Amino acid sequence: MKNIHVLFTMAFFVCLFICRVKLLDNGLARKPPMGWMSWGYYRCGVDCDENPGKCLDEYLILSVADTIYNEGYQEAGFEYIIIDDCWSEHERDSHGRLVADRSRFPHGMKYISDYIHAKGLKFGMYTNVADVTCMIYPGSKGYFGIDAMTFAEWGIDYLKVDGCFASESFLNTAYIKFGRYLNKTERPIVYSCSWPFYIQFIHHNKPNYAQISSHCNLWRNYLDIENSWQAVRNTIKFYQNNYPEISKYHGPGQWNDPDMLIFGTGVLTEGQSRLHLAVYAMLSAPLLLSCDMNKLTAYEKKLLLNMDLIAVGQDPLGVMARPYDLPHSITLWVKRHLPMKGDKYYSFSFALVNMETGEATVSFTPGDYGLESVDGYSVMDVFSGKFLDNVTLTNRITVTVPSQDVMMYTLYAL
Missing domain, CATH: 2.60.40.1180 (Golgi alpha-mannosidase II)
Structure with a gap:
């Protein structure tokens, strides 16, 4: 009986260790993610009749997938196409599930996911840990398990989880819990957290990067980037000034995220564009465009397809310069x-x-x-x-x- 008890105890701790490893390291994002995200340029583009050029809808997402597939961006490493806030109906269905806006996404998210996957690309979406999202759409609080399973059933590969309207104490538990529910789906989903940004800039406290890096694949440290040179400059200065603290937790599977590239917006000179992309590559930062892909200049496209530059950003060692x-x-x-x-x-x-x-x-x-x-x-x-x-x-x-x-x-x- 004593030997059986010892074996049982050993098995328990082995299981505990394995489960913990699964929680802390999902094996994803071994290189910084690259792709396109809707928020920076399209924002909450729901008024498609009045402003069709900024419409966040099914046609936009499929057209971005076509452009990345057809114009060489996929070969350069751009693979994730991510829908940010404002994609859902304002009410859940009778089963408590999130529902895609029926007029802007008439075929639903599984259709978009299948279309993107058929091109060898990956699909990402957005939610918030509180009751509502930043733009007052349904949030995931109280629905972590349902939402994680819904996203998995839709076949998403990347989830951005925001932190608007959440207390500091809730943030410090919610991101951990949500990550556990994502793991339970057994679908590989890159987990992007806004956790440290809200701790530092909303609640004015010091982020616990040891904890954050144990539960997220990437995390937003600083303010949303705006379409201006000054915003790029401020973002770079933040990473320069905070290098000693944040570099320790940066590497394969866990990345500091300085937010999107603002190419295709007409606000940067060629020199500023070089600087923007070069520093992001040196940081081993995620490279996520947010723009009308048809408005990228020939020079911006040349930079984005510069494989010597991309190789520095995508280096397997993942060192933060x-x-x-x-x-x-x-x-x-x-x-x-x-x-x-x-x-x-x-x-x-x-x-x-x-x-x-x-x-x-x-x-x-x-x-x-x-x-x-x-x-x-x-x-x-x-x-x-x-x-x-x-x-x-x-x-x-x-x-x-x-x-x-x-x-x-x-x-x-x-």
Whole structure:
């Protein structure tokens, strides 16, 4: 009997450990998600008669899927198509289930999911942990289990869960509970949380990133990005200033999320667009567009399909670049990544960022920032794809960075 009791106890703790691992690591989002999300550009686009150009409906979502599939974005890694707030009816059905708006999504969400999946793409949706969403549509409070199963039955691959109108104490339990219900569906669903944003900026407390990163695949840290250069600048400054705290919890399966890319909106210069995307890639941030895909400029599309740039952002190591302050308000972001030489020397990318007005010239020595290969490195300009020169660890590199722009180089060990 004693041996049986010991075996039972061991089995219990093994089961407990396995269940805990399943809860904390769903095996998803091993690289930062890439795709398109409706909110930044289309917002709560429900008035389709008065404003058809900003209509959030079935036609829009299917057309985005077609564009990503047909124009090379899928091959570059853009795969998630995510519907944000304002997609549902204002009332649940008689069984307590969420219902897609019948006029804007006449075929329902399973139809959209099947259409997206048929193209090899992935489908994402939105809910909120409180009684209502941020735009006063039905929230998931009291319905976590029903909603998780509904989303799973619709075949979603990604769920953004917002935190409007929720107390701090509720946020700190609700996100954990909702994640458990998502796991119970046994459908692989990337779990995107807004948890730390609400803790810090609504409840004015310090987020517990150790806890958050244990329960979410990615999480919003900062304010919603707006369609302006100033919003991009403020967002980047937040990640620069908070690097020591948030970088510790960032990596495969768990990502800091600086919100969407505002390409296709006409508010950024080419230099600002380069800077926006380059810093996000250096951060290993999710790359989620939010725009009318037909309004992307030829240059923006070229940037988004620059595979040397995308490779830095999608590197399997998932390192969040470290910022260093250089003279003249230049920030040097340094990121270690693959490939390696001889399983010993990593490659590195350097992004020299100038968010100020007026160009600036700075110098730096690569060996001061973690490089180790005594044989030196071959330097590639990430935006042109051209190899420029070979450098040693002690070479001094001088670069002039234009106003509100970035110079970005990848160094491969020789």
